[in-house]
Amino acid sequence: xNGLNISELNELRQQFPALHQSxxxxxxxxLDNAATTQKPxxxxxxxxxxxxxxxxxxxxxxxxxxQVATAAFEAVRANVAGFIHxxxxxxxxxxxxxxxxxxxxxxxxxxFLIGMGDSVLVTGMEHHSNLVPWQQLCKRNHAKLLVAQxxxxxxxxLEQFGKLLEQKPKLVAITHISNALGTINPVKEMxxxxxxxxxxxxIDGAQSVAHMxxxxxxxxxxxxxxxxxxxxxxMGVGVxxxxxxxxxxxxxxxxxxxxxxxxxxxxTTFNQLPFKFEAGTPNVAGxxxxxxxxxxxxQTGLEKIGKHEQQLLDLAIKKLQSVQGIRFIGNANNRAGVxxxxxxxTHPTDIGILVDKMGVAVRTGHHCAQPVMTRFDVPGTVxxxxxxxxxxxxxxxxxxxxxxxxxxxx
Amino acid sequence: MTIQEIQEQIVNEFSLFEDWMDKYNYLIEMxxxxxxxxxxxxxxxxxxxxxxxxxxxxxxxxxxxxxxTADSDAVITKGLVNLLIRVFSGHSPEAILxxxxxxxxRIGLKEHLSxxxxxxxxxxxxxxxxxxxxxxLKQDN
Numbered sequence: 001x002n003g004l005n006i007s008e009l010n011e012l013r014q015q016f017p018a019l020h021q022s023x024x025x026x027x028x029x030x031l032d033n034a035a036t037t038q039k040p041x042x043x044x045x046x047x048x049x050x051x052x053x054x055x056x057x058x059x060x061x062x063x064x065x066x067q068v069a070t071a072a073f074e075a076v077r078a079n080v081a082g083f084i085h086x087x088x089x090x091x092x093x094x095x096x097x098x099x100x101x102x103x104x105x106x107x108x109x110x111x112f113l114i115g116m117g118d119s120v121l122v123t124g125m126e127h128h129s130n131l132v133p134w135q136q137l138c139k140r141n142h143a144k145l146l147v148a149q150x151x152x153x154x155x156x157x158l159e160q161f162g163k164l165l166e167q168k169p170k171l172v173a174i175t176h177i178s179n180a181l182g183t184i185n186p187v188k189e190m191x192x193x194x195x196x197x198x199x200x201x202x203i204d205g206a207q208s209v210a211h212m213x214x215x216x217x218x219x220x221x222x223x224x225x226x227x228x229x230x231x232x233x234x235m236g237v238g239v240x241x242x243x244x245x246x247x248x249x250x251x252x253x254x255x256x257x258x259x260x261x262x263x264x265x266x267x268t269t270f271n272q273l274p275f276k277f278e279a280g281t282p283n284v285a286g287x288x289x290x291x292x293x294x295x296x297x298x299q300t301g302l303e304k305i306g307k308h309e310q311q312l313l314d315l316a317i318k319k320l321q322s323v324q325g326i327r328f329i330g331n332a333n334n335r336a337g338v339x340x341x342x343x344x345x346t347h348p349t350d351i352g353i354l355v356d357k358m359g360v361a362v363r364t365g366h367h368c369a370q371p372v373m374t375r376f377d378v379p380g381t382v383x384x385x386x387x388x389x390x391x392x393x394x395x396x397x398x399x400x401x402x403x404x405x406x407x408x409x410x
Numbered sequence: 411m412t413i414q415e416i417q418e419q420i421v422n423e424f425s426l427f428e429d430w431m432d433k434y435n436y437l438i439e440m441x442x443x444x445x446x447x448x449x450x451x452x453x454x455x456x457x458x459x460x461x462x463x464x465x466x467x468x469x470x471x472x473x474x475x476x477x478x479t480a481d482s483d484a485v486i487t488k489g490l491v492n493l494l495i496r497v498f499s500g501h502s503p504e505a506i507l508x509x510x511x512x513x514x515x516r517i518g519l520k521e522h523l524s525x526x527x528x529x530x531x532x533x534x535x536x537x538x539x540x541x542x543x544x545x546x547l548k549q550d551n
Contacts, residue, residue, distance in 0.1 A: 024430065347484035349463045350438075354486075357430050365462045379483060380462065408431070408438060409485060 003308035004388070012300065013389045015040040026359030029394045029401075034179050034207060034338050034385035035363055036229045039293075043233055046292035050285045057281055059258065073284055076291035077274070083294045084205075084224060085215040086241055090273040093240040093247070094282050098206040099129040101225035101240035102173070104277060105202060106133040107253040110141060114170045119144040121169040121199075123156050123185070124375055125178040128368045130204040130225075134173055143170075150375055154181040154330035161190060165197045172201045176208035180369040180383065181330025182313075182338030184208075188219050195220065200246065206230055210387070211309060211336050213302045216241055228286060232387075233293030237286030240277070247273050254279040305388040309337035312386045312395055319399040323406055329372075329381045337386035340367075343402075346409045348380045354405035355382075360398050413505055416497050417513035424517035433518060434486065441489030447479035458537050463487045465534060469541035475500055476545055478538060490519070491534055498538050503549065506542035511535055 004012065013019055018038045021028050030038060050072075056065040058073050074089075081089045095101040114120060120134045124147050138145045146169055148161045156174075165172075172194045177184050191201045200222035208214060210231035216224050223246070228237040242250075252259055252270055256279040261269040270276045297305070316339050320326055325344030342348055352364030363383040366373045373380055384398060411419070427433045447456075451468040458465040463484030470477045478499040482488040497513070498506050514520065514531060 347463050347487075349484040350486045354434060357434065379464070408435060 002304070003311050004304055009308075009389070009391060013391075015042070015296075016389055017041060017044070019389060023359050023361075024357055029360045029390075029397050031384040031386065031390065031394070031398055032361045032363050033387035033390075034230070034367075034383065036235065037210065037232050037387050038389070039234065039289075040232055040296050042296055043289045043292045047234060047285045047289045050288050055284075058284055059275070069284060072291075073282070073287055076287050076294075079291050079294050080239055083214075083298070084209070084239075084241060085217050087217060088244060091241055091244050091247065093242065093274045093277045094287055095225075095238045095240050096236055096283070097227040097229070097238035098204060098225045099227075099238075101238050102130055102133050102202070102204065104240055104253045105223055105225070105242075106137045108250040108277075109171065110137050112249070112251055114138075114141055114143050116142040117144075119146050119167060119169040121146040121148065121161075121164050121167075121172045121174075123148045123161075123174050124150045125154065125156070125181055125183060125185075125369065125372055126173070126175055127179050127204065127206065128370070129206075130173055130175055130202075131371070134171075148174075150181075150372070153332050154178065154183045154372075154376075155332045156183075156185060156190075158186070158189065158193070162193055165193060165199065168197065169199055172199055173204070174201070175204040175206075176214075177211070177336045177338070178330065178332075178369070178372070179207050179338065179385075180340055180367040180372045180381070181332065182335040182340065183330055183332035184334040184336055186334070187221070191220050207336065207338070210297065210305070211302070212306050222246055228290040228293060231290075231293055232296055234286045234289035237283050237290050239290075244273065247277070250277075252276050252279070256280045258282075300388060308388060309386045309390075312390055312392065313337045313339060315392055316384060316386075316395045316399065319395060320402065323399070323402055325406070325410075329376050329378060338383060339385070340381040340383045342378050342381055343406050346406060348378075348382045350409050351382045351402060351405045354408060355398070355401040358397075358401040358404065360401045362398070413497055413501055413509040417509075420493065420497070421513055421516045430518075437489030437493070438485050439489070440492045441482070441485035441487070443488075443492060446492070446495065447481045451479065452481060458533050465491055467491070467534065467537055467541075469538070469545070471545045471548075474549070475502055476506060476542055478541075480534075490531055494531065494534055494538060498542075503542040503546035507539055507546065 016038045054069050056069040058070040077089045077092050080092045122131055122134055135145050146164045148156045148164055176187055187203055194201045202223040203221045205224050205226040209226045222243050224241040226239055229235040259271050259276050259279040261271050327342050329340040348364040365380040367383055447466055447468055452466045456466040456468050458467055463482055465482040467480045478495045480491045482491055
């Protein structure tokens with residue numbers, strides 16, 4: 001499978017209005033895609049269409065508009081299920097994003113699976129959103145947080161991971177791809193290892209779904225969380241996938257409208273899956289936008305996208321070697337389109353400020369993964385992260401900008 | 411010179427720069443100056459929160475005037491804080507509290523002023539004014 005050819009790439013770029021602008025008089029080079037991706041016109045149009053002609057509260061109304069909106073909303077649930085190859089649409093819970101998906105899971109499991117003396121196993125490369133909810137749950141419930149540490153390349157040792165599994169944690173919560181290091185974890189292998197010990201596994205897929213084909217049944221993960229806005233969809237919408245056998249047993253997390261069946265002043269019975277976990281009016285426009293983003297990804301082809309981003313990553317790594325004093329943070333053998341680095345004698349913030357003036361948007365700081373920065377003993381890094389619309393020319397502009405910034409600073 | 415006069419002087423200096431690179435080279439130059447802060451004040455207590463890089467700020471009151479010293483591990487940030495020290499250091503708490511900071515916009519560094527900008531000047535200015543407020547309260551009492 002090849003990446004995208006030039007005409008495909010140009011055509012794709014045309015679909016993203018935000019890419020075609022200048023910052024400080026320079027063409028924008030947007031390399032902060034791990035934070036959020038830009039949106040294609042069809043996603044923007046889908047949201048506009050909903051508010052222009054379909055806006056309605058869903059699931060309850062018998063009137064025409066409500067039925068139109070409900071049908072569209074539920075069609076996206078089926079679309080999401082197909083996208084990650086879930087066995088059933090009912091296994092797809094809409095949330096605000098990955099963070100809420102993980103908080104939902106932690107909130108529900110807190111009263112169900114993880115209690116005093118139990119433990120939860122994470123890795124040392126988790127984004128705060130897959131660390132803090134478990135850490136705080138463990139504090140509240142007097143449970144223990146186990147951490148699989150990283151080696152110097154930014155990989156988890158499977159041997160140590162296996163040893164920690166012997167402590168019989170109640171849940172393993174690991175990221176698919178590190179947002180700070182780019183490491184692709186061997187999650188399938190890790191899930192098999194955890195299952196051999198009867199331990200369920202949550203995969204944080206925030207950084208993976210837009211960059212590789214994810215098949216939750218093939219992975220056999222018990223839970224999978226991701227965000228719409230990192231996969232060309234809108235902000236404020238995300239997904240928690242859970243195996244039906246787990247979701248059926250789990251208690252609801254938030255309470256209110258939509259998630260109930262019968263309510264008296266004393267008692268409430270809860271709605272079925274997936275509605276049991278979707279209290280309140282959902283982000284209908286966001287969900288519809290997410291559906292459009294999935295259509296866009298399916299049309300473009302995730303294999304092609306992955307290949308293209310891999311080519312950009314390889315090119316960037318090669319070109320950045322010419323920057324004197326550069327140190328890459330994260331050198332995993334298997335890695336995605338994220339490149340994190342520091343340059344001796346400079347602070348990442350300084351580089352970020354200067355390349356910004358040259359039109360290049362990168363991220364600087366700890367990337368919501370402070371323990372990773374501590375592990376590598378850096379104050380933060382400069383991070384460039386690629387999306388399907390980035391080009392080899394943009395990589396060149398980025399590398400020249402870094403070189404120029406370093407020359408100014410040293 | 412008053413705070414206002416120093417600000418005018420800085421605006422004049424910056425008006426000589428032709429492009430952003432000159433401006434940032436100047437900030438970098440200022441950032442490379444020997445730190446004016448005593449090492450013993452580079453503690454967590456003196457860190458300004460909300461900055462992506464670390465910025466230590468110390469204030470002293472001598473004869474009714476506040477003197478600031480600072481350092482940062484990022485050179486542009488240090489240049490910015492040194493610029494603020496040049497403006498605010500050696501003035502009375504009242505003068506510091508009353509001073510506006512529109513000179514930052516006038517010298518074309520507006521992008522550092524956004525309240526959410528984590529490397530921003532906003533938290534530095536806020537911290538300096540906070541020191542001034544504290545010393546003013548102490549004086550008034």
